[in-house]
Amino acid sequence: MPKVFITRAIPENGIELLREHFQVEVWDSEHEIPREVLLQKVREVDALVTMLSERIDKEIFDAAPKLRIVANYAVGYDNIDVEEATRRGIYVTNTPDVLTDATADFAWTLLLATARRLIEADRFTRSGEWKREGIAWHPLMLLGYDVYGKTIGIVGFGRIGQAVAKRARGFGMRILYYSRGRKPEVEKELGAEFRPLDELLRESDFVVLAVPLTKETYRMIGERELKLMRKTAILVNIARGKVVDTEALVKALKEGWIAGAGLDVYEEEPYYNEELFSFDNVVLAPHIGSATYGAREGMAELVARNLIAFKNGEVPPTLVNK
């Protein structure tokens, strides 16, 4: 049987499927596999299941003479040198669709939690200060920003961006989007309007980033862009941390260029930034956009289906090599 190495424990449904076709080894730890261990492990494998935290590059391919497929347990695959893999005839696959709704739901979780100051409210209620100090219900306590009927600007209008827009319809919002090309069909279906990025930033009450990380999107939101946003606007990033210039974001929050931010992703992960994490108007999550039972099981199954197709000599269903 061909060998597959999985760099983290994934839901059992995927592993069970794989065991029928592969000799499976799993790196079962909360910690990232050390690079030198990964370089050892890949020596004998035909297939590799990777997480977004592993850099899969020339060095790994050189160490893995038998490797024929890398199945990334994520929809984004900026961690993999796909060009180099393609040059070597190695398949690369990802996990689109199965996590779209969970990730769009989470964009909305961050948007609402930031707009309505949910984390601050939770901290205050839980602290006991409310009762202890006998603080009366107050018309000006913990005021947040209206969401219903406002304008949302979605940067990146692929599957996840569109799913965010679908939800925005229920909130009676004006929907603006920016993407590399216009999408007339989707515009009609979702009632969304295309805007060049600068205009979208100027007009939106909520800006949601849903682009893949590429050379073009690297730090696409920097000082200039943050200054274009409204002082009352909220930035939500569920894409990749490197899409935003963090230093500029800290400056924007400190100087009040924007009203707040909801972040699921960071320039490096794991991440800690004392200054960024000190703002009350920032809601933070440790990259859990797709972290639902359903999505993660769907991802595990799709990873397995890609590998099994490869083993049967078929083209894997969600191949990313061009």
Ligand code: DGY
């Ligand atoms: C992805 O799939 O790219 C997410 O960031 C993690 O699920």
